[in-house]
Amino acid sequence: MRFRILKKSKNSRARRGIIETKHGVIETPAFIPVGTQATVKGMTVDQLKSIGYQSLLCNTYHLYLRPGDKVIKKMGGLHKFMNWDRPIFTDSGGFQVFSLGYGLEHGVGKVASMFPGEKGGVLHGETEHVIKKEKLTRITENGVEFRSHLDGSLRFLTPEKSIEIQRNLGADLIFAFDECTSPLHDYVYTKKSLARTHRWAKRSLAAFQGGDPVTTGRGSPNEMGRQALYGIIQGGAFRDLREEAAKFISKMDFDGIGIGGALGNTKKEMYKILGWFTPLLPENKPKHLLGIGAPDDIIQGVKLGMDTFDCVMPTRIARNGSALLARGGSYELLNLKLGRYLKDKNPIDKKCGCSTCKSYSRAYLSHLFKAHEILGPILATIHNLWFMEQWMKKIRQSI
């Protein structure tokens, strides 16, 4: 992987860049759609490409449990398995420590309110299948013991295991194993957890560097031919911990930097927290803001120097009938399930160039959602993903 900064903003730390991998390039800042189970729900690869996406993010935890990383390796790796020949990110699986453990216990997400109109916390990744409310995870120095949400089987994830799984999946851009604390964890716990996450970061890097030099290790004759490893910054909503994490992870030999964890209770708090430590991060490394992707959050993230963003929000709300609508420099949601749209001949957005808006009325989309037809979620997903890609294009052009 190679990261080049093409242009820097004069007014903020925003930068336009390009991530090059052996599966092609990602122009940054970029929104990365989430394909949790090796598919962006309801989208064919052709549809994603025609919208313009250059990269996807898949969830290590889900693919480890089903169909299993070894199956995917046997099938020729994740790219071949899902027929996506462009760059792929995989997360470390560590986030599920949070979303299946504390997140459920505490009933919260990364920030209290992720985008307009949504109440309560938002969990990154797919938590649809989670039915047990009891504690599913146990964290030790070695790693995380948890029960599969699919069959209840006991599993153990460690830094070494996470790297092994991500190596088997074969994504281009992978993440170190971390613990994602909850906003309700206190200072003492968060500090203890952060120290452990840093020990895990070292173990992740060691496992990564000890791997096959051609496919995963360092010193490969072909820099583009190996996976790239991102370290992750945690530390909750505590300034000294975030700063400590930023310094610690920055000094390590990671290819990129991911920002994870609990980011306060409001969007304002999130921006404030990001502001504390992002200036401490090395300029020349690509930075990924994990699980954050509301359009306004992306603008703030870009100003703070973030390069890539993944989030299930645009695709998940589409499946629930909510379309993203540009309103000046901001956006709002259009609820296609409302009866008032059943006789509305207009497309979701007259100015939108997506294939949904070029061909279908709000009336038809409303009918599809009311009739529980899967074409409704499909067409709304196309629109929302197109919206996000246009949003990113504008951001890139503005830098």
Next chain:
Amino acid sequence: MRFRILKKSKNSRARRGIIETKHGVIETPAFIPVGTQATVKGMTVDQLKSIGYQSLLCNTYHLYLRPGDKVIKKMGGLHKFMNWDRPIFTDSGGFQVFSLGYGLEHGVGKVASMFPGEKGGVLHGETEHVIKKEKLTRITENGVEFRSHLDGSLRFLTPEKSIEIQRNLGADLIFAFDECTSPLHDYVYTKKSLARTHRWAKRSLAAFQGGDPVTTGRGSPNEMGRQALYGIIQGGAFRDLREEAAKFISKMDFDGIGIGGALGNTKKEMYKILGWFTPLLPENKPKHLLGIGAPDDIIQGVKLGMDTFDCVMPTRIARNGSALLARGGSYELLNLKLGRYLKDKNPIDKKCGCSTCKSYSRAYLSHLFKAHEILGPILATIHNLWFMEQWMKKIRQSI
């Protein structure tokens, strides 16, 4: 509408032809995918066109109840509403008398076994939402009183109302209102019902001819610019009734002829019953076999002079994980949900040219179905619809 026979088989009554409408042509024999609620489940219009489909069939009953034919008329008609600019068939709604009434009471479909591996009866159309097992319909001379399966509201369908609804929807090829009897109805009931269906045929034709001459009536200066009305032949599994129906409907001023109703208990019986009366039908009119579309049934139907076929089977079984697989001159089903395919690198069918088979393995499809991802049904539907279109192409070429 204009129907031209291009070539006749020397060995059977099979013929190759072309149905011309103001929305384009249908090369026959043709399989017509079913878009019950103004959408072929999970397919975009672009996908259907790229597979090669020239026409769809939508269900009058469903669209009458939701979103309502008046809403669709206001939105510019069914073609504009669903963004399908090619020919559309709508059925009369009369079949639901059967599938929501006797069909449920008797627990049977049109034939006892529709395709290999399926046990019990098969119902045409979508019956997924039917939860009430009590009698939902009451038939009188005037028409059918029934309760909406959506909200329980009392509705009344008559020949005149059916034509009015189909006029509002604006399909190119529409059907006279009929009663579809059950295989378990006795001779006495079926005879009585048939006489009523014939009175309804007269009323349907009168309502149709009394309509706006430009859009629906006769004597329009532009023959292609109006809807075409098909009469329907009923009569159950009784030879004299089927023959009587064939003679009666053939003499009337319909543009085409539909064959509906109960067709015995086995495929063999169905072919035998069709053989009784199809020789009595006028050669120059297009003939549609309603709700029948298993690949082997289509071959037999074509030999008996049928031109078009609609059936939910290929799309419904796709959503359940079954892929159609050519085997010599016949076919079989591949159950993608089986664990054995999870490590199978092959496509569904190596010789298949569909976009699913060109890009995805059985392993990936099996994973999608196991993970309840809607891309599974989508990709399987693309394959099965491609299979049906290739099947029809071969049939057309063989004539």
